[in-house]
Amino acid sequence: MKALPKQIFSGLAALLICATGYAQITPSCCESSRPDTEVDATERAHPGAGVFSDAVASDTDPEVLYRRAADHETWMREHLMPAGGVMSGQFTDDTYTQVKSYGGERDPAIWTGAYLAAQALRLEATGAADAADQLAETVRVLHRWWRISGDAGYLARFAAPADSSDAILATLPAGDPEVIRDVPYEDALWHWRGRVSRDQYQGVLLGMSLAYEATSDPGIRQLIREDVATFAEQLMRRERKRVKVIINGSSNFSTTLELQHAVYTDDETPDGIPILNVRTSPLEVEASGMVVFWPNPSEFIRQIPGLGWLPDVLLPSQAIQLAAAFRVALQVTAGVPGYEARHAALLAHYDEQVDDWLDIATGWENTNECGEAYYGLNVAFMPMYNWVRLEDDPVRRARLQRDVLRDALWSAVEDHKNVFFAFLYAAQAAPEDAVEAVIEAHLAQLALFPNPPQTAEPIDVRSEYPADPECPGLSAVATDVDDRPGATFVWERQPWKLVDPGAPEFAFAGVDYLLAYWLGRQTDFIEGSGRVTAAKAGTGDGTITSSPPGIDCGSTCEGDFDLGSEVFLQAVASPGSVWTGWSGDPSCPYLHPLEGATDCVATFESLPIGETRIEAAVLPYARAVGIGETATAFASLINSGDTTATDCSIAPPGGLPVTFTYQTTDSGNALTGTPDTPVEIPPGATQGFVFGITPSLALAATEIAPVFDCTNTAPALSYAGLNTFILSAAATAPPDLLAIGVTPSGDGVVRLPSRDGTGFFATAAVNIGSAGTVRVGVDDGGRALPLALRVCETDAAGTWLVCGDSLFRTIGADQTVYYTVLASGNGQPIAFDPAINRLFLRFEANGTTVGATNVAVTTP
Numbered sequence: 039m040k041a042l043p044k045q046i047f048s049g050l051a052a053l054l055i056c057a058t059g060y061a062q063i064t065p066s067c068c069e070s071s072r073p074d075t076e077v078d079a080t081e082r083a084h085p086g087a088g089v090f091s092d093a094v095a096s097d098t099d100p101e102v103l104y105r106r107a108a109d110h111e112t113w114m115r116e117h118l119m120p121a122g123g124v125m126s127g128q129f130t131d132d133t134y135t136q137v138k139s140y141g142g143e144r145d146p147a148i149w150t151g152a153y154l155a156a157q158a159l160r161l162e163a164t165g166a167a168d169a170a171d172q173l174a175e176t177v178r179v180l181h182r183w184w185r186i187s188g189d190a191g192y193l194a195r196f197a198a199p200a201d202s203s204d205a206i207l208a209t210l211p212a213g214d215p216e217v218i219r220d221v222p223y224e225d226a227l228w229h230w231r232g233r234v235s236r237d238q239y240q241g242v243l244l245g246m247s248l249a250y251e252a253t254s255d256p257g258i259r260q261l262i263r264e265d266v267a268t269f270a271e272q273l274m275r276r277e278r279k280r281v282k283v284i285i286n287g288s289s290n291f292s293t294t295l296e297l298q299h300a301v302y303t304d305d306e307t308p309d310g311i312p313i314l315n316v317r318t319s320p321l322e323v324e325a326s327g328m329v330v331f332w333p334n335p336s337e338f339i340r341q342i343p344g345l346g347w348l349p350d351v352l353l354p355s356q357a358i359q360l361a362a363a364f365r366v367a368l369q370v371t372a373g374v375p376g377y378e379a380r381h382a383a384l385l386a387h388y389d390e391q392v393d394d395w396l397d398i399a400t401g402w403e404n405t406n407e408c409g410e411a412y413y414g415l416n417v418a419f420m421p422m423y424n425w426v427r428l429e430d431d432p433v434r435r436a437r438l439q440r441d442v443l444r445d446a447l448w449s450a451v452e453d454h455k456n457v458f459f460a461f462l463y464a465a466q467a468a469p470e471d472a473v474e475a476v477i478e479a480h481l482a483q484l485a486l487f488p489n490p491p492q493t494a495e496p497i498d499v500r501s502e503y504p505a506d507p508e509c510p511g512l513s514a515v516a517t518d519v520d521d522r523p524g525a526t527f528v529w530e531r532q533p534w535k536l537v538d539p540g541a542p543e544f545a546f547a548g549v550d551y552l553l554a555y556w557l558g559r560q561t562d563f564i565e566g567s568g569r570v571t572a573a574k575a576g577t578g579d580g581t582i583t584s585s586p587p588g589i590d591c592g593s594t595c596e597g598d599f600d601l602g603s604e605v606f607l608q609a610v611a612s613p614g615s616v617w618t619g620w621s622g623d624p625s626c627p628y629l630h631p632l633e634g635a636t637d638c639v640a641t642f643e644s645l646p647i648g649e650t651r652i653e654a655a656v657l658p659y660a661r662a663v664g665i666g667e668t669a670t671a672f673a674s675l676i677n678s679g680d681t682t683a684t685d686c687s688i689a690p691p692g693g694l695p696v697t698f699t700y701q702t703t704d705s706g707n708a709l710t711g712t713p714d715t716p717v718e719i720p721p722g723a724t725q726g727f728v729f730g731i732t733p734s735l736a737l738a739a740t741e742i743a744p745v746f747d748c749t750n751t752a753p754a755l756s757y758a759g760l761n762t763f764i765l766s767a768a769a770t771a772p773p774d775l776l777a778i779g780v781t782p783s784g785d786g787v788v789r790l791p792s793r794d795g796t797g798f799f800a801t802a803a804v805n806i807g808s809a810g811t812v813r814v815g816v817d818d819g820g821r822a823l824p825l826a827l828r829v830c831e832t833d834a835a836g837t838w839l840v841c842g843d844s845l846f847r848t849i850g851a852d853q854t855v856y857y858t859v860l861a862s863g864n865g866q867p868i869a870f871d872p873a874i875n876r877l878f879l880r881f882e883a884n885g886t887t888v889g890a891t892n893v894a895v896t897t898p
Contacts, residue, residue, distance in 0.1 A: 055776055058181070067171045082153075098485045100565040101634035104601040105171035106489055107555045108633070111547035113490035114153070118547040120206045121198035122179035124149035129543045134491045138543070143209040145774035146196040147183060147238035148417075148524055149178065149248070152553045154245030158252035159556035163566065164603040167633055167738030170884060171768050172247050174258045180242055184265040186223050186230050191272035191301040192329070192359025197230035198661075210479045214257070218305050221350060232306050234329060236359060237270075237413060240420040247366045247424050255884040256811050263852040267380060270367030273299050273331060273360070275389045280327075282307075284315045292611050295341045298714040300330045301361060332545055333357035333398045335505040354402035355418045358442070359396040362421030363387040375618040400441045404450035408509035415451060415459070415764065422447060425464045426551070441470040441785075452476075457484045457554045458529035477563045486520035487551045503536060511536055529554070549722070558835075559602075563811045567598040568636045570605055578615025578642035583608050584894075604738060605629040608758070609640035616645050616752045619745075620692060627759040628693045628740060645752060649678030652686065652719070654746040654754040660739075660764040662807055662888035664771030671763055672707060673700075675727065675746055678718040683748040685716035688729050691743055696765075700729040733767035739887035740765050759876075759892055773849055774807025775881040775889025777860045787870075787894040788861055788877060796862040799893045801879055803852045812889075813882045815844035816859050823875060823895070824866035832856045862898055870896040 040547045047725040097103075117137055119125050123146035125876040130136045153178040161169035185196040198206050200220060209219045219229045248491065250262045278300040283556060292311070294751035300894050304310035312327035323335050333356045336348045349485060364384060371381040406412055424440040432897045448463040460480035464473040497748040499521045503513035512534040525531045549736070558564035572582040572591045572873070583590050585606045590595030598881055599605050607627035611617045619643045620626040626638035645651075653676045661669035677683040690698040703726040711717060719725045729744065742763045746754035756762060766772065781788050788797040816829045828839040834856060841860075859879055868875055872894035 043558075067517075079188040089350075098481060100601060102547075103485065103555060103564060104566065106293060106487065106631060107552055107629070108602070110490045110551050111535070113553075114547045114549065117491075118545070119153075120209075121196070121202060122150070122176065123147075124153050124194050124200075124526065124547050124549050125209070128541070129545060132543055134493070134545055137205055140209050140826040141544070144195055145526070147180075147193055147239070148241030149547065149549055150180060150526065151241030151243070151245035154180065155241070155248045156549065156552040157557045158245065158248035160411060160602065161252040162486075163556060163559040164600050164631065166602055167766075167768070167886060168631075169866045170253065170255070170738070170886075171736045171770075173253055174255060174884070175243070175769055176259055177249055177253075177705070180245070180797065181231070181265055182223070182881060183242075183262045183881065186221060186228060187218075187303050187345050188230065189301070189303040189305075191269035192303045193234050193239060193242060193269075193301075194230040194516075195234050197228050200227035200229055204323060215407055216306075217825050226546075228397075231753060232303060234325070234783050236356070237365070237417040239329075240359060240417045242422045243363060243366050244424060246668060247369060247428070250370050251440055253884075258884075259370070261570055262584055263374065263377070265690070266363075266370050267377070267384070269301065270364055271380070272301050273363060276386065280311055281532040282311055285342070285345070286317055287315075291342075293342060295338060297330075297338055299332055300325075300328050304329045306337065314339075314342075314772075315694045316345070318345070322347060323854045331356050331360045331363070333395055352398045352401060354399050354446075355414060357398035358402070358418055358425060359421045361388075361392055361395040361399070362374065362425040364392075365425050372589070379687075385400070391776055392434065393661050396442075399445065400437070402442060402446040405469040406532075408512060409534055412532035412550050413530040416527070419462050419617075421457050423466060426466045434467070439466060444468060444471060453516060454533050455480070455483045455519065455847065456529055456533065456549065457481075457519070461554060461557045461561065461563060464563065464769060465557065473841070481558065483519045483563075484554055486518055488520065488524075490548055491545040492524050492548050492551075494541035494544035496544070497521060497523055497538045500536045505536070506534065509534070518879060526550070531728045566601045568601045568632050569596060569598055569631065570607075570632065571637045572607060573637070573639045574617065574642060575639050576641040576643045578611060578617075578644045580609055580611040580615055580617055580638050580640065580642040582638075583610075597824075599629075599632050601622065601633065602631045604740075606741065607638055608741065609642070609742075610758075611642050612757060614645055615642045616755055617641070618643050625693045627691065628685065630693075630695070630735075630740075639769045643752065650681050650683055650721075650748075650751050652676065652746060652751050652754045652890075653678055654744075654761040656744065656761045656763050656774045658776070659759055659762070660766070660777070660887055660890040661731070662766040662768075662772045662774045662883070662886070663727060663776055665733055665736060665769050667767075667771060668732045669765055669774075670728055670730045672703070673727040673729060673744070673746070673761070675719060675725045677721055677723055677725075679751070680721050681750070682721060683719040684750050686725065686746070686748040686751075687714075688721050688727060689747070690731065691745060694736040694740070695733060695737075697732045697734070698729065700727050702726065703728050712826070716748075722787065731763070733765065734768070735769040736769065738885075743885065764887055764890060766888055768886070769885075771808050771809040772883050772886070773805050773812055773881070773888045775803040775805050775812065775849070775855075777801055777803040777879065777881060777889045777891040779797050779879065779891035779894055780895050782896055787872065787896060789895045790861065790863050790868070792863070792893070793867055793897045794863045794865045795897075796860055797895065798858055798860050799877070800836075801857045801859070801891055802854060803857070803889055804883060806852060807851065807888065809848070809850045809853075809881050811846060812858060813846055813850045813880075815846055815880050817878050817880070817883065818895075819876055819878055819892075821875065825868070825877075825895070826862045826864070827861045829879065830858045830860065832858055861895060866897075868895060868897045870894075 041104040074477045126141040127137045128139050130138045157169050157173040183197050186194050186197050216231050216233045220227045244261045261361050268764050279297050280294050282292050309326040314325040333353050334350050336351050340346050340348050367384050373379040373619040429435040451459050456478045464477050467473050506512045506514040513536050527550045529550050559566045572589050572595045609617045622638040623636045656673045662670045688700040701709055701713045704710050779799050781802045788799050790797040816827045828841050831839045875895050876892050878892040
């Protein structure tokens with residue numbers, strides 16, 4: 039638990055005086071802030087197999103498709119992401135609760151990159167905090183895999199700490215020539231699997247590119263930038279290398295070649311010298327200690343003595359992969375201070391080579407016979423999507439769309455019932471291409487995907503499909519998705535198999551469903567909205583609003599929001615009424631995430647005249663912690679009536695993925711009494727409390743309204759910023775800014791000296807969380823007040839350092855920062871309405887509130 043500095047709450051009594059004075063007419067007038075428009079993103083928690091959605095597989099209802107995605111993600115995280123990488127698994131029995139061993143140990147890089155891509159698309163489609171959290175964590179995992187070899191641009195297939203579980207370590211056995219063990223990295227020993235192949239890079243680059251677009255976290259963007267730029271710069275480097283050459287399995291000698299478009303490692307050959315194994319008819323090149331991306335391998339192989347006669351051999355897939363890698367590198371370095379020269383060099387190389395690569399790419403064709411090496415189609419489609427999506431030259435882009443994507447790649451697979459390929463094509467199709475029928479047909483196939491766990495059941499569909507006379511054991515037409523053998527990535531498996539024995543107790547990750555589904559959502563191929571309906575009940579009155587906007591009830595009491603997004607409903611009682619609670623769906627009022635049509639009811643009761651009343655205040659207003667870490671805050675409860683308030687307690691509202699505890703304190707904020715025990719408060723007295731909230735899932739700036747209640751009173755009225763509490767939580771603990779605002783008058787109100795004058799308030803904030811880059815911004819909560827606002831950083835003595843509409847600042851752990859907000863009027867009046875007319879200073883990290891305060895504002 040993070041301890042709060044008690045001295046920061048010296049102003050709590052004044053805050054309560056403010057609450058008592060204005061409670062009858064308006065919400066808080068004192069220093070506080072309102073929440074951001076984001077609330078928490080969580081995934082459905084399921085204990086094991088058999089509890090997932092049982093909807094009919096072919097149902098294309100948006101809620102069914104979304105819930106299947108949520109369930110597959112839950113299953114993956116709980117069972118099939120060892121050390122952060124995606125694998126398949128054999129389980130101990132058919133309950134699928136305990137992994138016996140992992141499979142697919144040579145392919146985690148491509149599958150984990152696909153998972154990263156899915157999280158990036160989910161973040162763009164929903165804004166979910168959990169998607170941002172998963173994106174960041176997966177980028178860190180892949181960053182480790184890029185770096186662990188110590189060789190520029192060389193990607194590990196998988197890596198895990200040397201003290202991992204036996205099941206994980208079994209994927210990295212001693213004696214396996216691909217495995218490098220006991221490598222010092224990040225202050226620990228690691229094992230990693232090498233001899234990486236070109237296909238592994240394609241999933242990673244797809245994920246990195248989409249993640250770079252989706253995230254607002256500058257640290258995560260920098261990790262992506264360095265990894266991708268380092269890879270592309272290594273590809274660009276032309277260097278002389280001593281290599282061993284094996285020709286047609288016999289001739290074996292060493293020579294020096296001038297090579298390019300290759301990455302190297304000295305960990306995988308006996309003496310650190312790369313090996314080229316060349317077969318001349320037809321030309322094939324296998325490498326050890328290096329990975330080559332050669333659209334025309336003859337360009338380099340002709341340097342080998344005796345092979346100068348080789349004709350050009352053009353490899354369109356490698357042209358696509360190479361061009362896409364440079365396009366992603368250009369994407370992540372464009373417009374970045376300090377990267378101008380590196381970007382220019384990458385662009386010059388790309389411009390020099392791209393037309394040749396494009397000419398080669400137009401010759402792409404499906405060379406598979408009877409479904410062999412079907413994965414080769416996948417590792418052309420993945421980079422092709424990056425290339426055409428990022429190409430900024432309109433002439434080249436048109437050629438890519440028509441000559442390569444449509445006429446070469448898509449025309450070869452259009453009858454394969456491959457949802458991923460179909461959505462990639464439709465998302466980047468030429469403007470004249472009619473893709474509606476393509477989308478509809480493949481959405482129907484996606485709906486056939488099984489619910490988790492995706493098991494390796496035996497299949498025999500010979501009676502349902504015609505046999506292919508030229509390919510024994512295969513169908514003449516692509517089978518439907520629900521008639522195919524299970525696979526971790528079914529889109530890279532040939533779709534014609536008629537018989538498969540299955541594998542007992544084996545299950546696959548479902549990353550293929552996630553990637554196709556969220557690509558469909560992000561491109562609007564898949565409908566993804568759910569209706570939220572709000573209603574009021576009781577003898578009193580009030581309003582219900584939503585964040586993000588869409589509901590403002592009385593007038594607008596229902597709205598459509600993105601499935602998988604976070605919707606927060608807030609109830610505010612009218613004068614003379616009190617909000618007493620939520621009913622309806624158990625998730626109300628924090629829909630995290632929205633999973634379908636949801637009805638929420640807020641109950642307001644009339645407040646009897648003369649009844650004993652309680653008022654509450656909370657400081658600080660915002661905290662940010664790691665998942666499983668406890669955020670604490672102080673509260674004070676005033677009995678403003680004439681009789682003793684009995685059994686007074688604090689409780690969280692329903693629907694939050696948190697645990698909650700509280701305890702009384704004395705006037706010095708020292709603990710008293712017994713935890714979670716109600717107390718009596720005499721008339722006119724104030725009782726202090728400390729409460730702790732421990733989130734079990736990611737939360738993005740969720741405004742929590744603790745329920746302050748006594749047995750003989752109505753609950754304390756809830757005012758945003760006065761007695762609510764914004765909580766953010768992430769897997770990696772973020773910065774946590776305790777912010778307190780001070781106005782010259784000391785009462786939480788900025789009073790401009792005239793309608794065109796300037797007022798100000800000052801803020802001190804101490805970071806009791808992790809170091810990080812924080813955006814400091816000021817706004818009026820969307821009220822469009824007639825003010826010009828600026829924020830200025832100062833030092834402890836009040837000397838101004840820098841001013842702006844918003845500021846970015848890297849704040850260290852335990853560091854205190856100081857800011858002043860300036861508000862200049864434009865001649866229009868601002869009424870004294872502290873509930874509405876307020877100024878907000880917000881501290882945000884990665885787009886999520888990690889500290890905040892606000893004050894009221896008025897003019898003469």
